[in-house]
Amino acid sequence: MAINKTPLLKRIAENRSSLTPKGIILGDYIQENIRKVVFMTTKELSAVSGVSEATIIRFATQLKYRGYTDFIQELRDMVDTELTLSDRLELAEREGDHSEHLRSVINKEIDNLKQLYDKLDLDATEKAIDLLQSSANIFIIGSRLSYSLAYYMGWSLIKMRRNVHILKGSDTTAIDWLTVAPDKSLVVIIATSRYPNDLIKTGKYARRLGHTLLLITDGSYCPLIHFADIRLIAPSRHIPYFGSTTNLSCLVNYLVHELANRSGETLQKHQEKLEKSYLENDLFFHI
Numbered sequence: 001m002a003i004n005k006t007p008l009l010k011r012i013a014e015n016r017s018s019l020t021p022k023g024i025i026l027g028d029y030i031q032e033n034i035r036k037v038v039f040m041t042t043k044e045l046s047a048v049s050g051v052s053e054a055t056i057i058r059f060a061t062q063l064k065y066r067g068y069t070d071f072i073q074e075l076r077d078m079v080d081t082e083l084t085l086s087d088r089l090e091l092a093e094r095e096g097d098h099s100e101h102l103r104s105v106i107n108k109e110i111d112n113l114k115q116l117y118d119k120l121d122l123d124a125t126e127k128a129i130d131l132l133q134s135s136a137n138i139f140i141i142g143s144r145l146s147y148s149l150a151y152y153m154g155w156s157l158i159k160m161r162r163n164v165h166i167l168k169g170s171d172t173t174a175i176d177w178l179t180v181a182p183d184k185s186l187v188v189i190i191a192t193s194r195y196p197n198d199l200i201k202t203g204k205y206a207r208r209l210g211h212t213l214l215l216i217t218d219g220s221y222c223p224l225i226h227f228a229d230i231r232l233i234a235p236s237r238h239i240p241y242f243g244s245t246t247n248l249s250c251l252v253n254y255l256v257h258e259l260a261n262r263s264g265e266t267l268q269k270h271q272e273k274l275e276k277s278y279l280e281n282d283l284f285f286h287i
Helices: 007-014 021-032 042-049 053-062 068-082 085-095 098-119 122-134 145-158 173-180 197-208 246-280
Strands: 138-142 164-168 186-191 212-217 230-233
Touching (some): 021 042, 164 173, 173 197, 212 246
Parallel strands (some): 186 212
């Protein structure tokens, strides 16, 4: 993705003629200093760009954002998608103060969870739970970092229902599984930035086959958003060094717990069957 062709920067260019002179100055500064602006408050951005905080807030609303927070969130998603490992190392070093590193890491994850709580689309989440309950067959797919989340979600769902399959998007046999899958199966793809191409191709292929695609992702720039039937976005407020799974794992937990609440007697029978197999095969340690 060329950074100068992203939807956010296109929006700034398209609205340039309707901006005030100060708004144009601000837009130019943002485009020239994207990786700095993403970490700034309105006060900090005002100081370095030479425009008022009121101008900054008005600029965000003129671009059809609900406020500066939503504008910065999309800017963060855009930057996160583009950053290389070297870029992330530079950011990590700039954040400094190693004596407070543990506190800093924990506080950022708390910020991320607050973001999930504030921004999660509950209507879409309800539809996702309906599909997880009603679909006869479910295929859960991840790749690279997101495979750990896909495995965790699949492992949890297997404890609750039948016909759950966990696939690696980086393994071409995922194409085989989707090709021979029953019609209108539910395909759950979990995608984390920087969005592996093999996972994107697998998601598009699932849609071409007519399967229902549920996307669980961490940012608005995920390429599969426009192909998904239902999309759950759990954005982070901070750009991670290698990747952060806190929000997505919490979202998966929520989906699983809500599904359990709906399952009643069916769940009990399913789990009794599993527990019997655990005992017969001596799978777990007993005191």
